[in-house]
Amino acid sequence: xxxxxxxxxxxxxxxxxxxxxxxxxxxxxxxxxxxxxxxxxxxxxxxxxxxxxxxxxxxxxxxxxxxxxxxxxxxxxxxxxxxxxxxxxxxxxxxxxxxxxxxxxxxxxxxxxxxxxxxxxxxxxxxxxxxxxxxxxxxxxxxxxxxxxxxxxxxxxxxxxxxxxxxxxxxxxxxxxxxxxxxxxxxxxxxxxxxxxxxxxxxxxxxxxxxxxxxxxxxxxxxxxxxxxxxxxxxxxxxxxxxxxxxxxxxxxxxxxxxxxxxxxxxxxxxxxxxxxxxxx
Amino acid sequence: xxxxxxxxxxxxxxxxxxxxxxxxxxxxxxxxxxxxxxxxxxxxxxxxxxxxxxxxxxxxxxxxxxxxxxxxxxxxxxxxxxxxxxxxxxxxxxxxxxxxxxxxxxxxxxxxxxxxxxxxxxxxxxxxxxxxxxxxxxxxxxxxxxxxxxxxxxxxxxxxxxxxxxxxxxxxxxxxxxxxxxxxxxxxxxxxxxxxxxxxxxxxxxxxxxxxxx
Numbered sequence: 001x002x003x004x005x006x007x008x009x010x011x012x013x014x015x016x017x018x019x020x021x022x023x024x025x026x027x028x029x030x031x032x033x034x035x036x037x038x039x040x041x042x043x044x045x046x047x048x049x050x051x052x053x054x055x056x057x058x059x060x061x062x063x064x065x066x067x068x069x070x071x072x073x074x075x076x077x078x079x080x081x082x083x084x085x086x087x088x089x090x091x092x093x094x095x096x097x098x099x100x101x102x103x104x105x106x107x108x109x110x111x112x113x114x115x116x117x118x119x120x121x122x123x124x125x126x127x128x129x130x131x132x133x134x135x136x137x138x139x140x141x142x143x144x145x146x147x148x149x150x151x152x153x154x155x156x157x158x159x160x161x162x163x164x165x166x167x168x169x170x171x172x173x174x175x176x177x178x179x180x181x182x183x184x185x186x187x188x189x190x191x192x193x194x195x196x197x198x199x200x201x202x203x204x205x206x207x208x209x210x211x212x213x214x215x216x217x218x219x220x221x222x223x224x225x226x227x228x229x230x231x232x233x234x235x236x237x238x239x240x241x242x243x244x245x246x247x248x249x250x251x252x253x254x255x256x257x258x259x260x261x262x263x264x265x266x267x268x269x270x271x272x273x274x275x276x277x278x279x280x281x
Numbered sequence: 282x283x284x285x286x287x288x289x290x291x292x293x294x295x296x297x298x299x300x301x302x303x304x305x306x307x308x309x310x311x312x313x314x315x316x317x318x319x320x321x322x323x324x325x326x327x328x329x330x331x332x333x334x335x336x337x338x339x340x341x342x343x344x345x346x347x348x349x350x351x352x353x354x355x356x357x358x359x360x361x362x363x364x365x366x367x368x369x370x371x372x373x374x375x376x377x378x379x380x381x382x383x384x385x386x387x388x389x390x391x392x393x394x395x396x397x398x399x400x401x402x403x404x405x406x407x408x409x410x411x412x413x414x415x416x417x418x419x420x421x422x423x424x425x426x427x428x429x430x431x432x433x434x435x436x437x438x439x440x441x442x443x444x445x446x447x448x449x450x451x452x453x454x455x456x457x458x459x460x461x462x463x464x465x466x467x468x469x470x471x472x473x474x475x476x477x478x479x480x481x482x483x484x485x486x487x488x489x490x491x492x493x494x495x
Contacts, residue, residue: 002383005382005383009379013368017370103366104366104367105366105368107333107362107366108367108380108424109380109383110333110354111331111332111333111354111358112380112384113354113383114352114353114354114356115354116353116354117353273349273353274335274349275335276294276333276334276335277328277333278294278328278333
């Protein structure tokens, strides 16, 4: 019963009263959508695509990332900007709440809880809910803008648009026509796991360094196409259902994400049991 | 009858020894004063008793239950540590209601009563973030005593209070003592400490250098 009370408190204070978590995804989604629709109009004007874009294209634009980077003479590594904005803003927004809560009013709540585990579990569920809320807001803002701009509200992907927007060589990707729910949910699942990892790391190192660690994970993942780099599973362009060769398995992606999530929760719980709650962290 | 037993407690933080071989025994119905200059380890010791900080060596037991092993926190404790922190967007009453809602031990009327006792207007809609330092301190004291806990920890409770406020704090501490609570107070003002305490522990560089009864 107490745990439910804490969770309600965290959801209210850490999500519904967190203006940044409400406004940021709307702003990000709007800016990305404008960029997306401008590109689509330009491609249409130049006859690169012959149909108007869809909500599926928008989701692909958000979570696409980049195809494999193969270092070569004159081949400069270009970090996928849209993808990194989507995936790095969430951990940044979710960075401070647990620590602020721990050194502030949360101390009263923590002690009244009588168990440290309740506090930690409540923060874990808050973190998951916060990340899901963030992606939900980004996707729903995109959906609303699709309706306003009269884009198709379907999960159809126009491969010509994808090839042009991501500068993909035709021989690199399959002719995917529909964005499967399982594919689009995997980046969100990866985001949940990585944000949990960040929260756990912030019990070992300063929160800002835990954010930099997450940043590093994404940079390495973007640079190296490898099943070990969890960020690869957050890029639709690197899924085996999209990429013709070397794509990472969507099934493995789910398995790795869930394992990382559970391990992070467990490691955090053990660490928090011995954690010193000082005034200045 | 509540008993706090601190046995051979040492605390090291990043290589620095902040508390060394502290041993104390405290019982309900008494006020224990902690005296010492800044950095002597008073607040650290209080945080250890509250359960926020784990010991490097030694143990703290509350009624025979060891903190960190048998329980995470004392079952019945109220505390005011350094700067009281509450939710800025809520009024004092709303903040206390939120905290009291966890244990559901006291009613809204009782919370209002406590606010009046510490000299705050229970009907005041002013947000906590607009409170003066003195008002924040009073609210912190109210939060510490409202559920009539067995153990009350007050770190510098007279900070930011005027003469009237100081007199009120002294009166409240003695009232809680009469009720049977075990109270641990730290204060820079040795006169106040001597006035309200039954026993005083003097800390210097993390060690108890003097222990005297009053």
